[in-house]
Amino acid sequence: MIRVGFTVNGRSVSVETSPTRTLLDILREDLGLTGTKEGCGKGECGACTVLMDGRAVASCLVIAAGLEGRDVLTVEGLAGDRIGRALQDAFVEAGAVQCGYCIPGFLMAARALLAETPSPSTEEIREGLSGNICRCTGYVKIFDAVNLAARRLAR
């Protein structure tokens, strides 16, 4: 067991855990932040996407041994974030959510995209969300939602 200290949604946390426990499991099971979902568990579906030091990462592929001092943003932190709030509103208005399981991951990937590229082209939106899979429906309304959020944020 090791003890690691890092930041989640602006709050300092310290957990005692196995060094090879994933960030995903720590968030969900130790910290009770169940907004982050597990899909494939090996980095291919994007459901577990969180931001680490501002960059979108698959939290199922980050282990505790590499977490010390990191700054993590999860979907629970989006409501307190300007881009995050705009994305959440736009996803609702554009009807981008069906079953919802993949949506926290999409929101986090979109949050990383808009922070880096405030006015993305359709191609940039597609690339920014290329690591996220939705199995209910298509991606058109999701892309529309990101586009809508970007346009509102630019005003």
Added chain:
Amino acid sequence: MREIETVAARTLDEALDVLARRGDGIRVIAGGTDVIVQELERRKEARALLSIGGIGALRSITEDGGRVRIGALVTHREIERSPVIRRRAPLLREAAFIVGSPQIKNLATIGGNIANASPVADSVPALMALEATITLASRRGERRVPVAEFATGPGRTVRRPDELITEVSFDALPPDSVSFYERLGQRRLLSISKVGVAFRARLRDGRFAGVAVALGAVAPTVIMAPRTAAALEGERYSPEVAGRAARAAEEESRAITDLRSTSDYRNRMAGALLVRGLARVMEGRG
């Protein structure tokens, strides 16, 4: 994931000390995108892990006297976004872009892509066409190995147990160069390569000079394609010249059949991707 003893190194010295003491029994982990998946799928079961992600000294891209140096812990996303790489090695930018999703590229390191020694690694054909060199460090000192000589088979390399990849370096492409990395996968991003083709050459009076071609996913390791390069050397670009080189590439490919593609398809696609890439950089198409 099951609990595995993990040592976290904060400096290169610490990492090399650990490897010198217990190199055989410990596996290096950086971004984790390969190691964790291999552990989860029980394809490899390490007795212990050496986490090197915290070594800041291995995180920079520099250009000095025409030599580009990339620290082993530089991520694919950082390579993709680097102005130095965009200017000096555009084929490597293309390979880093296509390697996976943002979530993977933000974690996966160039050193890891090399160390994993997969025949389908995307960065490796680009590095081989650049004639890049890997620096391996250990308590015994440093040595340099051409990327083309590093992997000896799938997952097998000439790295000794006490050695760590610290850097990969290559000469910046001269301004009169053309280069590309083309690859074929089931999805454009986030899929494993069926075939990858890396190309670079200079253009002297409209003729190819110093041609290098490397092929991924068509042999147990990424391979150089010298006969393909020879078919282009000294020639002016035309669709016919590209077609002749493509046939050489098909002959040099030694692809296997697996769940992703048949060998015949892969061999032919090596030629097709060469034609596509040449058309893109020579005619501005695609």
